[in-house]
Amino acid sequence: EVQLVESGGDLVKPGGSLRLSCAASGFSFTSVWMSWVRQAPGRGLEWVGRIKSKTDGGTTDYAAPMKGRFTISRDDSKDTLYLQMNSLKTEDTALYYCSTYRYSSIYNWGQGTLVAVSS
């Protein structure tokens, strides 16, 4: 069974940084493309970005609002996905979901970790 467990969510001040982690199990993490999706309180879903498997180049793509501030990385030796978030803004407050990315869709979802950006 696919399991994705996010951690690292916290309350942070505007301009601050935070790193989220996602521990994966139940599938071959090394060969799967991974993604992050977020959802602000009471709002819709917003795609954050995606990282390919190292076999496919390990490259990343990001939604425009996150480009240059957010970085997705992976440690295949630990079956773990990361999201480094810098220069955080109040509008980055959201529940952040880790996910597998298959067939250009968000295939499996974690339970999410909450990030709150406030002074």
Added chain:
Amino acid sequence: QSALTQPASVSGSPGQSITISCTGTSSDVGGYNHVSWYQQHPGEVPKLMIYAVSNRPSGVSDRFSGSKSGNTASLTISGLQAEDEADYYCCSFTSTSTLVFGGGTKLTVL
């Protein structure tokens, strides 16, 4: 990349069929057969219902079906049930190798 356009709400009675539309552009919905649909009940994690326009993941009821014509994709739910009441989101691959979601549609089962 602008969000895809979905109706804010749709409703139907048990047993009926409903369709939710998702309109984009030739740079997303119209340009690729990579449209997916998600169901989200209040307080729960979203669930993939349809991928690649019309494919259902294992375990998803065949009452859910997807299609696409031009720049508009559609999700049809037949034999509506009370448990189908939820928010539904469409999503498409784009020409910049990103994904874009729709604003979401609230389905009410009357």
